[in-house]
Amino acid sequence: MTDSSGLRAALQEADSPERANPPSFNVTLLDWINVQDRPNDVESVVRKCFDSINRLDPRIIQPFLSECRDTIAKLDNQNMKAIKGLEDRLYALDQMIASCNKLVNEQKELAQGFLANQKRAENLKDTSVLPDLCLSHANQLMIMLTNHRKLLDIKQKCTTAKQELANNLQVRLKWCCYVMLHADQDGEKLQALLRLLTELMERVRVVDALSTVPQMYCLAVVEVVRRKIFIGHYREWACALVKDGKRLYETEKYKRETFGKLFSKFLYLKKIIPFDDI
Structure with a gap:
């Protein structure tokens, strides 16, 4: 499976009813950050920084x-x-x-x-x-x-x-x-x-x-997508492994039953080779 198909499968899985995301809102990352710590929003913090820098004017500090x-x-x-x-x-x-x-x-x-x-x-x-x-x-x-x-x-x-x-x-x-x-x-x-x-x-x-929040946010989104792709690949591999195991089990079961029917005709050999323990 290619990366594009894996991404598509991961997105489809995310859209599945059992893993449905909460309803999304048209809110930017900046708006979300501003809401978290009112009234200390980003613009207010930056404005306070500039105010402090202006108060530290060398023309005022040096004479002092x-x-x-x-x-x-x-x-x-x-x-x-x-x-x-x-x-x-x-x-x-x-x-x-x-x-x-x-x-x-x-x-x-x-x-x-x-x-x-x-x-x-x-x-x-x-x-x-x-x-x-x-x-x-x-x-x-x-x-x-x-x-x-x-x-x-x-x-x-x-x-x-x-x-x-x-x-x-x-x-x-x-x-x-x-x-x-x-x-x-x-x-x-x-x-x-x-x-x-x-x-x-x-x-x-x-x-x-x-200033590093947008970069970290993008990295987090990439990490979420990567994990979903990995989960999709892992599930495909696990399903294939289960199918192969089931097929091998059925084949082995059929072989043992066939041999058991043939071997049951020789009762004296059962005492020499106890296949029931194997």
């Missing part, structure tokens, strides 16, 4: 990426991340605090000396020692005044250094707030861009899969 690079560069600004000379200034403040502690201790010792002299004078009750004691106290008071001025100077320097450090830190904190605000804004935009790219890639995969 440049802003992101500028923000990253600002985040790595070493002049703002570190205060130059801070260690030296803190060391100088430590030295001033140490000097201040020495001056305070000296002031305490001088004050204790005043109290001790006052107590001795009260105990002696001798007015002759008062001039020398007053002169000594005057010298000690001058020393205490000098120390007090030094303490005030150290206090002023510490206050000035504290204010300068506060101003310096305030500038850097403002810088931190500024760059972090821009980083957050750029991060949100990057997240939106990532979502847009993810959706676009998913739609492109769908469109790519849809």
Whole structure:
């Protein structure tokens, strides 16, 4: 049987009542696909792809990426991340605090000396020692005044250094707030861009899969026809095999019956050759 006759037989078999197909409709493959996933039909998916591509216009994306690079560069600004000379200034403040502690201790010792002299004078009750004691106290008071001025100077320097450090830190904190605000804004935009790219890639995969549907549909139709042709050939072969088997069976049956009638006349041979078991 040729391919054309096999195809004709397969089509005839498909038209047979026992294997009748459902009633066909005048619907294209595109219409059928669009109905399967409304409202995400093919045209809608393609339109969304073009919309996403238009939103990814390099004239819009490139300036945004440049802003992101500028923000990253600002985040790595070493002049703002570190205060130059801070260690030296803190060391100088430590030295001033140490000097201040020495001056305070000296002031305490001088004050204790005043109290001790006052107590001795009260105990002696001798007015002759008062001039020398007053002169000594005057010298000690001058020393205490000098120390007090030094303490005030150290206090002023510490206050000035504290204010300068506060101003310096305030500038850097403002810088931190500024760059972090821009980083957050750029991060949100990057997240939106990532979502847009993810959706676009998913739609492109769908469109790519849809582009192969017609080819796969044709291959499926060819496969259906091939299988029907094979089924027709197989059935013909099976029918012929059954007919040949039946013919061989009838021939063998006739030969055995003929021989059995002839052999039944010789009863003594039946005991030697038991044909009933064969």
